[in-house]
Amino acid sequence: MTRRLHLNLFLMARGHHEAAWRHPDSVKHALTDLDLYIEAAAIAEAAKFDAVFLADALVASNNGAPGSTGTLEPLTVLSALAARTRRIGLIGTASTTYSLPYTLARQFASLDHLSQGRAGWNIVTSWLPLAGANYGLAEDVSHSDRYAIAEEFVEAVDALWRSFPADAILDDRESGRFVDPSRVKPVNYAGSHVRTRGPLNVPASPQGRPVYVQAGQSETGRAFAGRWAEAIFTAHLTKESARTFYGDVKGRAAAYGRRPNDILILPGISAAIGSTKREAERVWEELDALTSADVGLSRLSARFGGHDFTSVPLDRRLTAGDFPDPEKVEASKSRAMGYSDMAVREGLTLRQLLRKLAGARGHFTATGTPEEVADVVEDWFRTGAADGFNVMPPIMHSQFTLFAEEVVPLLRKRGLFREDYEGATLRSHFGLRDVSEAPPLARSGTGKAAAVP
Structure with missing residues (x-):
């Protein structure tokens, strides 16, 4: 079978750049307006994207930036989109740290029924500081404990999704038997x-069950992904880093008896597109001119578990000593390590780092004509850095429309992307095998079948 590129829309409010909400070309809808999501999903479905993906945050932003506060809960939105779309996949984020397995299993199974098989669960452990306080905890759960909980949580949910087979429903009016107990x-x-x-x-x-999606990049996160993930949303600033991650996670999956194509690696890409390279560069310049250092500092602080960067001069080159030890960060450990390494390696000032992160928060950014962006996508795909991309438009809907209507046709002409949907489910879009062909994985050793009073 010919290997095909996969594309998801990572739908973030008015765009992925932190200043997109102020840009005159960004969508004018309120962030709570369903039409914002319907219009974006329509663009993605017309372009035959695999899925629309919604992130989530369990903490209100203290800087007022859209994308992290004032937006809607993902499963509610995706349930509405299930009725307004026909083929595109619907991937929603839900936490294993601050949810209950039985409730989550019911919610995602319901979404999969409502969408006729298009649901995916983005499994997260919720790294944002202060999330614990919102759920009645005295302190946040540590990084290692979050993943220990996640292993058991997914085992439990996986078992629940297998506990009530579809063919147990008889619905036999003649005999009076509705279900085979x-x-x-x-x-x-x-x-x-x-x-x-x-x-x-x-x-x-x-x-059978929704598709498992995951985004962790730490050592613990990669081990979790190798065991469970069927698609991974990952962040890389260079192709070299992406290739290393790609090989590592595929190898971990093989250790669990899984095939390489049982797991898709989908880095984020935020592309500014213009009719010329200079026109595309102006997109970033206009957005950067609308950024706020206070917003950037607040977001950077959250990535480092609440560390205060306000005493660091904005225009002095950063050193390793300006950052807390990333290994001791209990929030977004892998992203914190990437930020500090990049800043020191490239000799960035704090102001430059904030500008660099404003666009895509550590994901790869591209700049150029549709042909130049298509070249980048093809290069990463063909050289073992990606199975596809999580498309993160800097401005919604204008820049996404350019990607869908200008870049995607070029990828089709190069034989990389589908002309039309060939199946009806997210699992078929991703080229994943049926759940019935993949038996339950052995339990991690902490979760046991036992009587529960």
């Missing part, structure tokens, strides 16, 4: 952090 089994999952009896009260969905 012998086919519905409790899971009796008992771990150190997670317990649930089951079975689920929603039958298996059209895909």
Whole structure:
């Protein structure tokens, strides 16, 4: 089978640049207006994108920046989009640290039914500082504990999704039998952090279960991805870094008896597109002119677990001593390490670092004509750096429309991207095997089948 490129829309409010909400070309809808999401999904579906992806944050922003505050809860939005779209996948973010497995399993199974098999779950452990306080905890959960919880959480959810087979529903009016109770089994999952009896009260969905998506890049996150993820949304500033990550995670998946194409690696790309290179460069210049150092400092602080950078001069070159030890960061550990390494390696000032992160928060940025952007996409795809991309338009909807209507046709002409959808489910768009062909993984050792009182 010919290897095909995969494209998702990472839909972020008015755009991924932190100043997009102020740009005159950004969409004018309120962030709570369903039409914002419907219009973006329509552009993506017309271009035959694999999926629309919604991130989430469990903490209100203290700087008022859109994208992290004032936006809607993903599953609610995706349920509405299920009725307004027909083929495109719908991927939503939900936390394993601050959710209950039974509730989450019901919600995503319901979304998969409503969308006729187009749901995906972006599994996150919620790194933002102060999230714990919003859920009644005295302090945030540590990085290692978050992943220990996540392992059990996904094991439990996976078991719940297998507990009520679709063919257990008989709906036989003649005999008066609606369900075959012998086919519905409790899971009796008992771990150190997670317990649930089951079975689920929603039958298996059209895909068997939603697609597992994940975004962790730390050592622990990569191990988790190798075991569970079917698609990985990852951030890389260089192709070399992306290639290293690609090979590493594919190798980890193989250690669990998985095939290389059982897991898709999808780096983020934020592309400023213009009819000339200079016109595209002006997009970044206009956005950067609208940025706020205070907003940038607040976001940088969050990545480093609340570290205060306000005492660091904005226009002095950064040193390693200006950053806390990334290994001790309990928030976004891998991203913190990448930021500090990049700043020191490139000799950036704090102001320059903030500008660099304003556009895509550590994801790859491209600048140029549609042909030049298509060249970058093709190069990464063909050289083992990516199976596709999480497209992160700097401005919605204007820059995304350019990508969909100018870049995607070029990728089709090069034989990289689909002409039309060939299947009806997200699993088929991604080229993933049926769940029935992939038996449940062995449990991690902490979660055991046991009676749950």
